[in-house]
Amino acid sequence: MSEEPSTKPGSTLGDREREGVIELLGVIAYGAISGFTRLAADSELSKDLGLKTALAGMAVDEFAKHELLVTHIRELGGxxxxxxTPFVPAFDSFHARTAPRGLLEGLVKAYIGDGIANDFFREISAFVDDESRAIIAQAAGDGRRTEVIVDAVRRQIRADRHLAGPLALWGRRLVGEALSQGQLVAGERDALAELILGTSHSRPGAGLEEMGAIMQRLTDAHQQRMARLGLSA
Amino acid sequence: MSEEPSTKPGSTLGDREREGVIELLGVIAYGAISGFTRLAADSELSKDLGLKTALAGMAVDEFAKHELLVTHIRELGGxxxxxxTPFVPAFDSFHARTAPRGLLEGLVKAYIGDGIANDFFREISAFVDDESRAIIAQAAGDGRRTEVIVDAVRRQIRADRHLAGPLALWGRRLVGEALSQGQLVAGERDALAELILGTSHSRPGAGLEEMGAIMQRLTDAHQQRMARLGLSA
Known part of the structure; x- marks a missing residue:
């Protein structure tokens, strides 16, 4: 973790690190637009006006995150x-491979997929400068608004217990696709890969051992989310 | 037009008028959620990242309008x-009957459809209390952000002149469907219909002659929008 004091955004960053941080912010910013689109589509599918407007509100939150990140990218000179742009194919491919067949799958995807993505971004933010870490923490949210989703999914499973099995499979597929696309994203750009895995420079990065620990924490948190939905992980 | 001073929201309204105003605000509030959904879907279809984020931003504006209207409905005790809820079928039917076959039709629909809807709401707001009229004026926006849409449509038509004919037909179909659904909406609820057409009460409403003048103004503004897109109305 970096502890340097700083006066202007990114002033503690070397050129190569700054490049990696901007790439990371780019990933998260496109992820937020992508999340906006998914939640808006879920909102469209909802017949319940209360759930419809709640999902639209969550989509709007994603767009606010996007704007926050875009502003910070500009502050860093990016x-x-x-x-x-470099991350568009990975996200679009993830979403094409995990297109929900209905609102319920969409809700599980929003909760499970955004949950693991936010955890991942928070973990990776350990390797960036203080200002960027604070921005990423804010963008990765605290998931309070996801209560609406958890309630809706649990209610539907209570009403029809046969939904639980297929939805548990769906959750496992989502996390598998998310992790494999996550690896592609991390390896897509050199500066970003160096930021995450560390180089000979002052900022250490994760290294392979720490990377294993991060994956373990991501998996644990994922299992807790599945349990909250009432699904076996 | 009402000129009464007032101390709290809707304090100048009789019970029946208040009912009509709440119904009108309900129409516009659901229209805004509906607009949010359409613009988010257009954003999804856009391959151009700049246009994609601009459309997402416009969707977010629609949601902000929705929240503004919902707050005012609550202030009026609704x-x-x-x-x-009563207006969901009319909007959903309009959107089902005018589902765009691609981004370009979606953009024309957003500009032409939202344009005529906003004009209509502003016209009708002449018959409500001052506070509600101010809220409706704010929600009906001034269309500044639509420049992005106008530019994108004009650019595509310049690149392929053959698009102009079918898009002009599309614009005419949109306005036909919008007007017929608008009549259904206006007649859907008694209090709203009374608000618009006038009753024996103090607030006069439009009457049939004024209604004709309103339709003429809506048509004129529609033709100006078509011309701005480079389409014959």
Missing amino acids: DPMEAM | DPMEAM
Whole structure:
């Protein structure tokens, strides 16, 4: 963890580190637009007006995160569109491979997929400068608004116990796809890969051992989320 | 037009008028959620990251309008879900009958459809109390962010002149469907219909002659929007 005091955004970063941080912010910023789109589509599918507006509100939160990240990319001297573009195929491919067949699968995907993505971004933010870490922590949210989703999913499973098995499979597929796309994303850009895995520079990065510990924490938190939905992980 | 001074929201309204105003706010509030959904879907279809985020931003604006209207419905003592529910079928039917076959049709629909809807709401707001009229004026926006849409449509038509004919037909179909659904909406609830057409009470409403003038103004503004897109109305 870096503890340096600083006066302006990113002033503690070397050029190569700054490049990696901007790439990381680009990933998260495109992920937020992507999350906006998914939640808006879930909102469209909902017949319940209360759930519909709650999901639309969550989509709006994702867009606010996007704007926060885009602003910080500019503060670091980066171009937001350039920073996001390399990661478009990975996200679009993830979403194409995990297109929900209905609202219920969409809700599980929003909760499980966004949950593991936010955890991942928070873990990786340990390796960036203080300001960027604070921005990422804010963008990764605390998931309070997800209560609406958890309630809706649990209610539907209570009403029809046969939903639990297929939804548990769905949750496992989501996390498998998320982890494999996550590896692609991490390896997509050199500076980002160096940021995460560490180089000979002052900022250490994760290293392979720490990477294993991160994966374990991601998996544990995922299992807790599955349990909250009433699904076996 | 009402000129009464007032101390709290809706204090100048009789019970029946208040009912009509809440119904009108319910129409516009559901229209805003509906607009949010459409613009988010257009954002999803856009391959251009700049246009994609601009459309997402416009969707977010629609949600902000929705929240503004819902707050005012509550201030008037209404239940927002109850106020919106009667109008769900008319909006959903309009959108089902005018499902865009691609981004370009979606953009024309957003500009032409939202344009005529906002004009209509502003016209009708002449018959409500001052506070509600101010809220409706704010929610009906001034369309500044639509520049992005106008530019994108014009650019595509310039690149392929053959698009202009089918898009002009599409614009005419949209306005036809919007007007016929608008009549259904206006007639859906008694208090709302009284608000618009006037009763023997102090607040006069439009009357049939004024209604004709309103339709003429809506049509004129529609033709100006078509012209701005480079389409014949």
